[in-house]
Amino acid sequence: MTIHSRISTDFAAPAVPRATLPDSQMATISLAGLAVPVVKGGLYDRYRSNPPLSAIAAEDPDIDLSWFRQIGKEKVDMGFESFSPNFYYRSRRITAVFTADLQRLQDLMPSKVLEAVHPLRIWPGRGLVALTAYAYDCCDNDSYNEIGLSVITSRPGSTGRGPFALLSQSLSSDLWGYVLQLPVNTELARVRGVVGYNLPKWRTDIRYRETEKSVIAEIFDSETSRIDVMFEGRKLGRLSNRGSLVTNSFTNLDHQGQLTTGHAISRQFGHASSSHADSVKIHLTEGGLSAYIKALKLGRLVRYEYVPLFQSALYAPRPL
Template sequence: MPVTHAANGLPEQAATTQIDIAGHPVPVLKGGLYDRYRSNPPLAVIQAEAPDIDLSWFKSLEKTRVDMGFESYSPNFYYRNSRVTAVYTADLERLRALMPAAVLEQVQPLQVWPGRGLVAFTAYTYDYCDNDSYNEVAVSIITNEPGKANLGPFSLVGQSMAKDFWGYVLKLPVNTELARVRGVVGYNLPKWLTGIDRREDAQAVTYDIVDARSGKVDVVFRARKLDGLSHEPGLVTNSFTNLDHQGRLAFGYATSRQVSHASSMQADSAELVLGDGELSRYIHELQLGRMVKYEYVPEFQSALYAPKPLAALD
């Protein structure tokens, strides 16, 4: 039987406790990783609780205590995760209109051909991480790197070769209050709480994204499981530019170790079904076109770093 969830995204039968994050009362799993360690669990604890996870990469990374609107540690570790991403063309002028003027002075949407930019739609499942487990969906504009020329498709090829991608996050629903508050307060990200359910069968992974206002499924993202998976681990960095809570330019990034992955350019690899809810209406306005790339990553690990002022970018 499927697990039912409370309004806070946690399983209805789970024991919870309430903690304070920057003045926000947040329910978390009682005895969970976040309840016990606040983003700084010893790797020995992770090894004991999940002995099947390879922690060698995390042993090479160092956490530091940071103030990100609340006291935490950076980077935040994501030990066992999966994701699916579809990249679509979109209306370039609409993308520019959705970015703050101060951000546009530093980065712009990549133009892949006249009047068309790129939007990445990504669904994540974080099975085991410093802030327990949750699902997340990101709608992001692909941009140039700050300080680098925007050369459209040439910039995209350069980012692909370097495995170093830049974007501006438009929407980022999550399905736990802990993930929402940490993301909004700590990372300046446009998160809200709603139902995000993941289903899996032999052929595909499907995410049902609920409209927070109506309580009905609004967006369905069906992503095909690809054959020919590469099991050669590789590092990929995804960075974002935005404004902090004082309106100052900032950036953040996550480095991921992709353990199992494959990609495709076939149009039937992913299907995005839109309803009439708030997120669907927003996506409709982007005027999405053809899907230009699909990524199936059934296993990856990640380290998410606390944001910094853009001026600190080397």
């Protein structure tokens, strides 16, 4: 099966300097015993994941906060004191779901996780991975960009592993996965994700930009500062104006090796999807993340999602 119409490996990767705020605009806080830089006077510096909605409205009067008024927060210990859920008030994303080598996906998942969930099998020897580029423009822990690479799995306790299990999750808008890679572009997001959510976050430069026809996420290699992966998705027309709630859950291990699960509920505004191969272009280089993706042996594009506006509530993990 040829996939070169969507995934290319001959992309020139120019070096681009990191985009960072000057030291005068940063403050240092203590989080989980670590010195973490944050935006001075930003939401996290002032409110530590629990800003009043009036503060959000003052920063961006155009944000619809009605959904968040229905959700209560509680103080939790996540390896540091925080509040759950974490709110994402204005966000964007593009997601591409590809077939991938099933055995490779199983090999990348810890045996203890495989006791609870399994990669969904779309057909013999082929599983599914989701590549998502997020731009969190306004959230409790300031703005940041993130790239998620996840195995689509069964629900815990479910025996279904085939296409019907995927259909069931899609119809119920209750999707499960195991996160393989989760680079972010701020140290605050990295520390909170690793310590608080048991997620494989690492820090590198990530740029999220838009043209007239597409959304482009550029992930840079943290060692060379050259573009590692470029993920481009079309801006689809005929956006659905009907709001929808989607739950994304993940299973992983905590720092004591015990099974945990976490989830986020997202409120999607305008959104659209496609299964056409030309909806997505992925350019791979010789960088570390590119090598990781190449080893998955990606195949056919199963689904592409364009979500130019969504909100989310991310809940603290709990034992499975």
